[in-house]
Amino acid sequence: MSDNTLNNLPGGFKGMSSDFGSDQTAFKGVQWGKVMMWIFLLSDTFVFSCFLISYMKGRASTVVDWPNPSEVFALHVGGVPVPLLLIAIMTFVLITSSGTMALAVKYGYERNRKMCGWLIVATALGGLTFVGMQVFEWSKLIHEGVRPWENPFGAKQFGSFFFMITGFHGTHVSIGVIFLFIFARKVFRGDFDTGKRGFFTTMKSDYVAIEILGLYWHFVDLVWVFIFAFFYLW
Amino acid sequence: MEETQKKEQTASTHKIGIYLWIWGLLFVLSFFSYMVDWFAFQGLLRWTLILIFMFLKAGLIMAFFMHLFWERYALVNVLLWPMTAIACFIGLMVAEGKYTVFTRLLYFFTEG
Numbered sequence: 001m002s003d004n005t006l007n008n009l010p011g012g013f014k015g016m017s018s019d020f021g022s023d024q025t026a027f028k029g030v031q032w033g034k035v036m037m038w039i040f041l042l043s044d045t046f047v048f049s050c051f052l053i054s055y056m057k058g059r060a061s062t063v064v065d066w067p068n069p070s071e072v073f074a075l076h077v078g079g080v081p082v083p084l085l086l087i088a089i090m091t092f093v094l095i096t097s098s099g100t101m102a103l104a105v106k107y108g109y110e111r112n113r114k115m116c117g118w119l120i121v122a123t124a125l126g127g128l129t130f131v132g133m134q135v136f137e138w139s140k141l142i143h144e145g146v147r148p149w150e151n152p153f154g155a156k157q158f159g160s161f162f163f164m165i166t167g168f169h170g171t172h173v174s175i176g177v178i179f180l181f182i183f184a185r186k187v188f189r190g191d192f193d194t195g196k197r198g199f200f201t202t203m204k205s206d207y208v209a210i211e212i213l214g215l216y217w218h219f220v221d222l223v224w225v226f227i228f229a230f231f232y233l234w
Numbered sequence: 235m236e237e238t239q240k241k242e243q244t245a246s247t248h249k250i251g252i253y254l255w256i257w258g259l260l261f262v263l264s265f266f267s268y269m270v271d272w273f274a275f276q277g278l279l280r281w282t283l284i285l286i287f288m289f290l291k292a293g294l295i296m297a298f299f300m301h302l303f304w305e306r307y308a309l310v311n312v313l314l315w316p317m318t319a320i321a322c323f324i325g326l327m328v329a330e331g332k333y334t335v336f337t338r339l340l341y342f343f344t345e346g
Contacts, residue, residue: 006306016307027309035309042313049320053327060331063338070271088268095264099257102299109247211301218299222292229288233271234281 005029037212041219044172048223051168052230055161067153069232073137087232090133091224094173097126098221101214108192108210116210117187123217124180127173134170138163162231169227172220183213248304256298263291 006029010018020026027035059066074081104119141162145152148160186192186205195204267287270280297303302310 009306012307016311019306019308027312028306030305030309038309038313042316045317046320049323053320053323056324057327057331057334060328061334061338063335063342070274083274084268084271088264091264091268092261095257095260098260098295098299099253102253102257103250106247106250106253215300218295221299222295225288225291225295229267229284233267233284 031206031208031212034208034212034215037215041215044219044223048165048168048226051161051165052226055165055231058157058161059155062155062157064155066155067151067158069234072141072153072158073232084232086133086137087228090130090137091228093126093130093133094221094224097123097130098218100126101217105211105214108187108207111193111207113187113190113193116207117184120180120184120187120210120213124177124184127177127180127217127220131170131173131177134166134173138166165227165231169220169223172223176217176220179213180217183210252298256294259294260291263287263294267291 009015009028019028022028070083071081073087074083075085076082077085100119100122104116104123107115107119146159146162148163150156151159187210190196191198191205192207192209195206197203198205264287267284270283270287275283302313
């Protein structure tokens with residue numbers, strides 16, 4: 001955001017106090033929809049934090065040994081167990097889709113309609129791949145006898161935390177994929193170049209919508225970073 | 235209104251190199267965090283490495299992919315300060331977890 005009017009304002013913490021004290025728009029140079037998405041993501045952060053904190057508390061307070069995720073999530077390649085292989089691939093797929101999304105936002109602002117559209121499609125395909133692998137992982141664990149109330153590996157709480165946390169994250173990814181396809185169609189149709197009015201709103205379409213969609217997608221990736229660290233690696 | 239929005243938009247694109255660099259770094263950091271498990275590091279070393287790579291990845295995603303590095307402090311601070319509440323909550327639940335496991339060990343195993 002290097003608009004001329006923004007450059008004339010003070011920056012840093014001094015800028016912050018003057019922005020909030022300016023008796024008008026506090027978030028200068030930020031479209032309202034983007035602020036709303038950030039506020040939503042902040043509330044979502046609290047939801048996921050509560051999940052992960054309850055997982056931490058559950059794991060810390062059980063007197064039975066916690067299942068070793070390195071073994072539980074191992075895949076057998078040619079008869080040899082490779083620890084966390086599927087989870088590592090899922091992580092790389094999600095990061096790849098996050099990268100394509102970041103580029104889609106950039107090309108959107110440069111009004112490069114085709115590049116923006118195809119990169120959003122690529123992001124959606126990455127998300128679909130991720131959800132597909134998660135379905136595989138779930139069915140594998142369910143087949144092995146993991147249930148929300150019991151599992152053959154150790155502490156009973158493992159199953160409920162696993163299904164709740166990865167399930168909630170997978171839901172976020174699925175919803176993101178749906179929105180990515182909807183917005184890819186809008187981009188290809190040229191809604192953001194012509195300023196066509198949206199379905200639910202009388203406001204004109206604008207490429208800032210792609211950045212807002214991108215914020216949501218990067219957040220999904222961000223949550224996975226924490227789930228990967230705390231649930232799978234810890 | 236539309237005129238100023240257009241100006242903002244052309245101004246707010248960044249060079250593609252930044253995104254590719256961050257993308258590459260995220261790959262490398264993910265690879266490193268996977269290696270923590272691969273080499274089966276244990277104890278304090280494992281937890282420290284996991285946390286370092288996690289925070290680096292989260293920071294890079296938020297700062298550059300989510301553009302927070304380029305946003306004004308008004309928005310950045312509104313988003314980051316509530317995280318201190320989460321940090322407090324974690325601290326409380328660590329203490330609570332210790333107390334729970336203490337009582338479980340005391341009553342499950344001593345009084346049978």
